[in-house]
Amino acid sequence: MDERQLRILRELGDLGSVSAVAEALHVTPSAISQQLRLLQLSIPIPLTERAGRRVVLTDAGQALAAAAVKVETALAEARNTVTDFAGQPDGEVSVAAFHSAASAFFPVLLRGLAGPGLPRLALGDEDVAQDRFPALTRHYDLVIAHRLDHGPPWPRGVTSTTLLREPLDVALPAGHPLASKAPLTPGDVADQPWITVHDGFPLMSTIEAIASVANRRPEIVHRINDFAVAAEVVAAGGGLALMPRWTARPHPDVVLRPLGGVHARRHIDVLHRPERTARRAVRTVLAELHRAAARIQVRDH
Known part of the structure; x- marks a missing residue:
C-alpha cells in the first residue's frame, strides 16, 4: 500500500462513492477503482463491498481508513519538520468562515498577523449548510463553522475546537x-x-x-x-x-x-484535518483565533 491509496480509501469513507472521490481528487473514476484494486492486493480481507450501485467500505476498510488519517498526519509532520526546525512560520494559511464569523474574526486576524515572519492569510467566505462545513477542510487549512448547542457533533474525520x-x-x-x-x-x-x-x-x-x-x-x-x-x-x-x-x-x-x-x-468551532496543524503557520493562526474569541467574550462581560 502507498500514501495515495490510503488517501483514496479515506476519501471513499468520507464521501461515500467512487465518483465523488474522483471529483474531489480531480481524476477519473476508473483511476480511483484501479488504485483500490491495487490496495486490495496487499490486504488479505475485503476493504470494500457493493451497496446497490455504490462501492462502500467494509468494517476492515473503515478501520484502515481511520489509520490512514494517522498516516497522513505523520507524513505531514515529517514533511514539515525541516520548516519548523528552521523557524519559518510565515507560510500561507487559508481560512474559511461563514459570514458573521468572517466579519468578527477576519479583521482581527489581519491586524494581529500583520508584519514580517508571520503567516500569510488567504481568507474566504463560505456560507454553507451545516453538513457541508467538514468538506471544506479539503480546500482550507482552517474552517470556522457553527452548529447549535444541542446539534450533532462534527464527523470524526476532522478535528474541531470551540472558539465561542x-x-x-x-x-x-x-x-x-x-x-x-x-x-x-x-x-x-x-x-x-x-x-x-x-x-x-x-x-x-x-x-x-x-x-x-x-x-x-x-x-x-x-x-x-x-x-x-x-x-x-x-x-x-x-x-x-x-x-x-x-x-x-x-x-x-x-x-x-x-x-x-x-x-x-450556538457553537462557533474551528475545523481542520489533523495533519494541517503539523505546520507552525497553521498553529499560529489557530492560536490567534482563540485569542480573538477570548477578547470577544471579555468585551461582552
Whole structure:
C-alpha cells in the first residue's frame, strides 16, 4: 500500500462513492477503482463491498481508513519538520468562515498577523449548510463553522475546537411592545412574524424548538441568511429574527433580548484535518483565533 491509496480509501469513507472521490481528487473514476484494486492486493480481507450501485467500505476498510488519517498526519509532520526546525512560520494559511464569523474574526486576524515572519492569510467566505462545513477542510487549512448547542457533533474525520459558545437573542425593532421585556419566552414570540435562515442552516432548529414549546407554528415571512440584511428587515418592521449576541454587528434601530425556555446558543468551532496543524503557520493562526474569541467574550462581560 502507498500514501495515495490510503488517501483514496479515506476519501471513499468520507464521501461515500467512487465518483465523488474522483471529483474531489480531480481524476477519473476508473483511476480511483484501479488504485483500490491495487490496495486490495496487499490486504488479505475485503476493504470494500457493493451497496446497490455504490462501492462502500467494509468494517476492515473503515478501520484502515481511520489509520490512514494517522498516516497522513505523520507524513505531514515529517514533511514539515525541516520548516519548523528552521523557524519559518510565515507560510500561507487559508481560512474559511461563514459570514458573521468572517466579519468578527477576519479583521482581527489581519491586524494581529500583520508584519514580517508571520503567516500569510488567504481568507474566504463560505456560507454553507451545516453538513457541508467538514468538506471544506479539503480546500482550507482552517474552517470556522457553527452548529447549535444541542446539534450533532462534527464527523470524526476532522478535528474541531470551540472558539465561542454564543447566545442567540431575539432581534426586535426598538419600538416593539416586547422590547421592554427580558427574557422573552417562546409563548411571547411564537405568534409574531419571523425572519429565519434557509433550511439546513443551524438556527432553524431553534425556531422549531420555539414552535414545540409554545405549541404554535411561527409564521415565517422572510428567509435571509445574512444577519446584516436580516437586521435591516427587522428594523423596518418585517418581523422578528434570531441574532447572535457577539458576532453580529449592532443596528441602531434593533434591540436584542434573551430567549428563555429553549436552547438558544450556538457553537462557533474551528475545523481542520489533523495533519494541517503539523505546520507552525497553521498553529499560529489557530492560536490567534482563540485569542480573538477570548477578547470577544471579555468585551461582552
